[in-house]
Amino acid sequence: MALYTHHLPAWKRTEVEEIKRHFEEYPVVGLVDMYGIPATQLQQIRENLRGVAYIKMARKTLTRRALDEIGGEAAGMSAHISGQSALIFTSENPFKLYKLLEQTKTKMAAKPGETAPEDIVVAKGPTSFKPGPIVGELQQAGIPAMIEGGKVKIKDTKTVVKRGQVINAKMADVLAKLSIKPMDVGLILKAAYQNGTVFAPETLAIDETVFLGQITLAAQQAFNLSVNAAYPTAQTTGAILAKAVREARSLGIEAGVYEKDIIDAIIGKAYRSSLALKELVE
Template sequence: MGLYTVHLPQWKKDEISEIKRLASEYKLVGLVDMYGIPAKQVQDIRRNLRGKAELKMTRNTLIEHAFGEQGDLGELSSRLSGHSALIFTNENPFKLYSMLEKTKTKMAARPGETAPEDIVISKGPTSFRPGPIVGELQQAGIPAAIEAGKVTIRETKTVVKAGQEINKKLADALVKLDIKPMDVGLALQAAFYEGSVYEADVLAIDETAFYNSIISAATHAFNLSVNACYPTKDTAGAIITKAVREARGVAVEAAVASNDVIDAVLGRAQAQAMALQNITG
C-alpha cells in the first residue's frame, strides 16, 4: 500500500487492493462509462460478460489511488469521468470494444440528452386517433395532421440533428411514437493493454468494411502479380495459364502449325475461306 493511502479507512484500503489484484490478474484494464444505464440492464450486462470480462464499480478517487500505485496504469487516470467504472479482461482491446457494443440496447431519450444521430420521423399514418396528440406532436416540431380518421405524419422530417439537445416536448413525443434513439450500454472510454493506452475512437472499427477492404486488397494484389508476371505460390498457376492462353493466341494468329494449335489454325482458315467464298460467290 502506498504512503498516501496509509491514513485511509480500512474498507478503502481493501477496495484499492482489490483493484490492484484484478489489474495484475488480467491482461487488459479498461474504463467504461456507466452514465444512464438502469440497474436492471447493468445486471444483464454482468450476466452477458460472465466468463469473458469482470466489471467493477467503485469511487474514482480509489481508482486513482490504485492506478497511482500500479505505475503505467496512471495513464488511464486522465480518462476518468464522473460515471467511470472498471472492466478487466484477457481479450484484446478491439475484441472488448466489439463485445461491449453488442451489450447496448435502444432506449427512449430523456429531456436534455444529446441525440447520438439524426432523429428522423417518417411520413405516414400512426396508430393514434384524433385528439390532443396532434397538438403535442406539432409543438415538438413534428408535422402531424388528421387524415382518414387517424393521426398522420404529413412529411418525413429530421426533428433533431446529431449532437443537438433533445428538449422535453420532443422527448415526450418520441416516447408516444415508440422511437428509442438512445444507445444505452457500457461505452469503453480507454483501455490499457500490453503497455499502451487505446482510446475508444481507435477501437471503433466497422468489421464488415474492414473485411471487405482486405478482400479488395487481396484481389488487387493477385491481379497485379498476374499482370506483372511476378510469380508467387498463389499466382504461379494463373500466370502460367495466362501465358499459355496468350501463346496459343499468337500461334493461331500467325498460323504456326503445331500439335497444340493445328485444329484452331485449320478452323480459322476454314472460316476465313468460307467468308471469302460468300463475298466472291
C-alpha cells in the same frame, strides 16, 4: 504520473491495489460508462459476460489513482473517465470487446436533460392517436401534426433534435408518447487498453462485412498484380504458367508456327479464313 501526497485509508488502498492487480492479470482493459443502466439490466449484462469479462466498479478518484500509479499509456485512460465509470477486464481482443459491449445496448426513452446521441427524427405518417390535446403537444414540440381520417397524422418528416443537443422535458414527453427511444443504454466503451496502447471506440467500431470485403479485394488485386507482372509466389505460380501457355499458344497460332500442339488450331484458323474469303468472292 500524478503525485499523491495524502495517505489512503486501508480500504481505498485495497481497491487501488485490486485494480492494479487486474491490469497485470488481464491483457485487455476497457473503461466503460454505465450511466442510466437499470439494476436489473446490469445484473443481466454481468450474467451474459460471465467467463468472458469481469466488471469492476470503483470510485472515479480511486480508478484515476490506480491508473496514475500504473503509469505509461494506461494513465492516459483517466482522460476518458466520465459519467458512472467502471473498468472491464477480459482476455478478448479490443475489437471483440467492443462488439460484445455493443450487444449489451438496448434502446430506451429519453429523459429530460439528456444529450441526443444521434439526430432524432420523427417520420411523417399516421399515428395511433385520436384527435385531442396531443395535436397541440406535437405542434408545441415543433412536430407538424394534423387530423386526418379520425387520427392524428405527422405531416412531414422532421429532425426534432440534433445530435449533441439537450432534450428538454417537453420533447422527451412527446418522444415517449410516439414510442421513439433514442437513448442507447448499456456498457458504453470509452477506451480500451492493450500492450501499452489505448484504443478509442471509433477505432474499434469496424463493420466486419465491409472489412472482409476490403481484405478480399486487396487479396484479389495482389494476386492479379503478381500474375500480370510474372512475379511467382506459391499462390500465383500456377496461374502465371497457365497465362504464359495461353499467350504462347496464341502467338504461335497468329504467327503460323507449325508445332504439333497447335497445328490443328492453325489449320482451323486457315479454314475459317478461306470460308470468309469465299463469301466475299461469291
